[in-house]
Amino acid sequence: MTRGRRPTKALTEAVGIACRRGSVENVAGRRGRAFDFIIIEPFRVVFVKVKRSRTSFTFPQDALAKYGREIACLHRVALTRVTAREFWVRSPAGEWQHFLIRHDSVIEVHADGTYIPREVLPLEAGSPAESTADGE
Incomplete structure (x- = not known):
């Protein structure tokens, strides 16, 4: 069963993004391959799969x-x-999301491969957590 046409526009854009991280090697081969290209960074090699x-x-x-x-x-x-494995997804609006695929988890990362820190909810003034920190 086919899963749609090859994302050629997305691949072209993805290679442009990847070139900012290091040397890019396109992978020739059949359609069902595990990754689309390899990014060779100074201290690691990243295998990337691109989808729309x-x-x-x-x-x-x-x-x-x-x-x-x-x-x-x-x-x-x-x-x-x-080595690292990343899965890149392009939305129709042209927005990219990048995911680092680890042994036991999937983590969203920035385009440059750095981790996105977890968001911390702001504490309101006078909240119980703030008053405990002040020693009250």
Whole structure:
């Protein structure tokens, strides 16, 4: 069963983004390959799979649910100290989301590969957490 046409526009854009991180090697081969290209950074090699999506994902688990088969194929790439696996998704509006695929989790990362810190909810003045910190 086919899963749609090849994302050629998304791949072209993705290679442009990847070039900012290091040297990019396109991977020639059959359609069902585990990754589309390799980014060679100074201290690691990143295997990248690119797909298009009709929507953006709020949580990394949503991407895992929608693209479980593709992420499972990417998971076949050996993960070592000097390798990483990333899954990139382009929305119709041209927005990109990047996910780092680890052994036991999927984490959203920036385009440059750095982690996105978890958001911390702001504390309101006079909240119980603030008064405990003051020693009251």
